[in-house]
Amino acid sequence: MKWNFEEPVPREGTDCIKYDLRQETFGRADIIPMWVADMDFRTPSFITEKLRERVGHEIYGYSFRPEEYFSTMIRWLDTRHKWKVEKDWICFSPGIVPALNLSTLAFTRPGDTVIIQPPVYTPFFSAVESHGRNLLLNPLVEENGYWRMDLDSLKRSVTANTTMIILSNPHNPVGRAWSAGELN
Numbered sequence: 001m002k003w004n005f006e007e008p009v010p011r012e013g014t015d016c017i018k019y020d021l022r023q024e025t026f027g028r029a030d031i032i033p034m035w036v037a038d039m040d041f042r043t044p045s046f047i048t049e050k051l052r053e054r055v056g057h058e059i060y061g062y063s064f065r066p067e068e069y070f071s072t073m074i075r076w077l078d079t080r081h082k083w084k085v086e087k088d089w090i091c092f093s094p095g096i097v098p099a100l101n102l103s104t105l106a107f108t109r110p111g112d113t114v115i116i117q118p119p120v121y122t123p124f125f126s127a128v129e130s131h132g133r134n135l136l137l138n139p140l141v142e143e144n145g146y147w148r149m150d151l152d153s154l155k156r157s158v159t160a161n162t163t164m165i166i167l168s169n170p171h172n173p174v175g176r177a178w179s180a181g182e183l184n
């Protein structure tokens with residue numbers, strides 16, 4: 001079987017932030033921790049098999065990113081998202097949170113305004129504020145359990161000083177995948 005979304009995997013006692021730090025994070029342990037997009041389902045076997053194969057080599061020295069790293073990503077983005085990406089546009093980051101911080105440093109200057117749309121994953125706030133940029137909040141709107149962007153207020157918020165907006169897509173925590181219309 002490639003994946004199994006039926007069987008929960010107990011994670012308590014594995015030093016995982018999501019479950020083992022509930023008391024420290026929320027002051028109580030009897031909650032369902034939905035703040036972090038951390039997978040609860042077992043990793044599919046085609047991934048664990050590749051990892052086992054790599055671990056089995058027993059030498060973990062410096063590696064470079066082979067051609068397949070780029071061609072696989074380019075094919076995936078084209079097939080899944082109809083997005084044609086050139087190899088030299090791709091830049092490695094060890095995670096999305098480091099990439100958010102680096103993007104703020106690369107594409108904005110101190111004193112610029114950056115928009116985020118709360119409620120959103122907490123590191124989106126610090127990726128702006130830690131670098132002396134102004135944070136402008138354009139809150140999402142909830143109607144009968146369905147969340148949308150407030151596009152009118154977003155348009156009004158943008159000034160000459162606004163140099164970046166950070167989108168969460170699919171959005172944590174509201175669970176929306178933004179439509180092509182909304183993104184346009």
Ligand SMILES: Cc1ncc(COP(=O)(O)O)c(C=O)c1O
Pocket residue numbers: 035036037038094095096097098121168169171172
């Ligand atoms: C919206 C969002 N972005 C980024 C991350 C973390 O990404 P990474 O571990 O690649 O830095 C999370 C984790 O919960 C998230 O919810």
